[in-house]
Amino acid sequence: MMLFFCQYAYGNIGGKSYIVSSSVESVIELRTNLPTSISFSTAINEGNRSESETTTSSDMNAYTNTEGLGIKFVLGVSGNHADKQHPTGSDQLYLIHTGDIAGQPDSNIRVPYKVQYRPCYLETTTEPAYMDLHPDPTGTENDVPLANSFEDDCLPPNGTFGAIRFVRESMTSLPLAGTYQGTVNIDISPQ
């Protein structure tokens, strides 16, 4: 009412617009239910070494809210044991024998594995395939498609969470008996 009064008092006639602005920050989020440690449940032997084992998928909500502005993100993986020689080498993550391995050939002391990510997606669209995350990616190998990186695609009820899983890969020979361990970091950053 005061506003009306003042404007009227000063003879200000005609329309008046007031602009109220606020800002929303761009966000890149990586939220995951992934446990801090996992174990492949099947002990490896000669009978199953040529088979792979995939862990159960865990929710991994990785998204940005900057769709339309061309901001996409990339998922990186870095293991404490990895060969980064892509593409001429193996570009390979691996677990390593926890015992005394001095002098042993690589094939005797390594268990190869890889990390895969299935991007989040709208439930009205087709579920995207799992993509391999490379420790030493070439080009856009680890880039999450923009269509699957916006938060609307990722958050229920309209979207479905992304998922991540680990795959113990097949081997041509059985490594030394024992326990194999490794650590992998999964990070998200803008492209």
Place this chain on the structure above:
Amino acid sequence: MKKIVTAAIIAAATVTAGAAFAADTDTVTTAITATVQNEVHVSGITTAWDLGTVTADALQATGGITQTDSNVQMWTNADGATGLDVQVQSAKSAPAGTGIDALPQGQAVIAVGTPDGNNADAMVPVTMTCTPCNLTNNTTVATPIQFSAAGNTATGAGSNANETVTSDTGGTRQVQIRNATGAEYTTQAACTTGTGTAASCTFQAGPTTGYEAEGGTYTGTLTQLYSDATA
């Protein structure tokens, strides 16, 4: 006259991009564990060899009659194992007093019935010789090891650094296939097709040098027990 003033409020939401990320990076760390089982692996060795009907001359010829398995794998992946111990037990072996050089006491044989020192003609010596697998790029060549011959002067025995013989009497013979470098012989990486050269094993009947085997049906069994060698 009335004046109507309209106050229009337009809310404009501005999205800032690029520089102002609330969280421009984030990281999750996961530890991963897998287990590999301990295994002594032997495959590709004939479990039944029927020579069929053969002549005495064929058994007497140099080299006798043989049968070879060319894609044998024998290895252990035990951490710290020095190789494989192989104990070979023959169901029938030559007794003392045959008077035949080819039939020394303890020599594994196939025989008509029970071996009898007074009837050497009813025995035929048998041997099992294996060439361990090895890496194709390894300069060390795997040396054949004879599993079932009597006497320390048998092929390989006492002269092969990768073999030891602890017993040659009574038809029981124990040899050891060593991991000479940790990357050859009984190491699985050396024994897997595509990585190394597979082992091979040859069964041999004869030669019946110095005598002629009599007619009849000869039978026998060679049992091999493979285990981790730790020293």
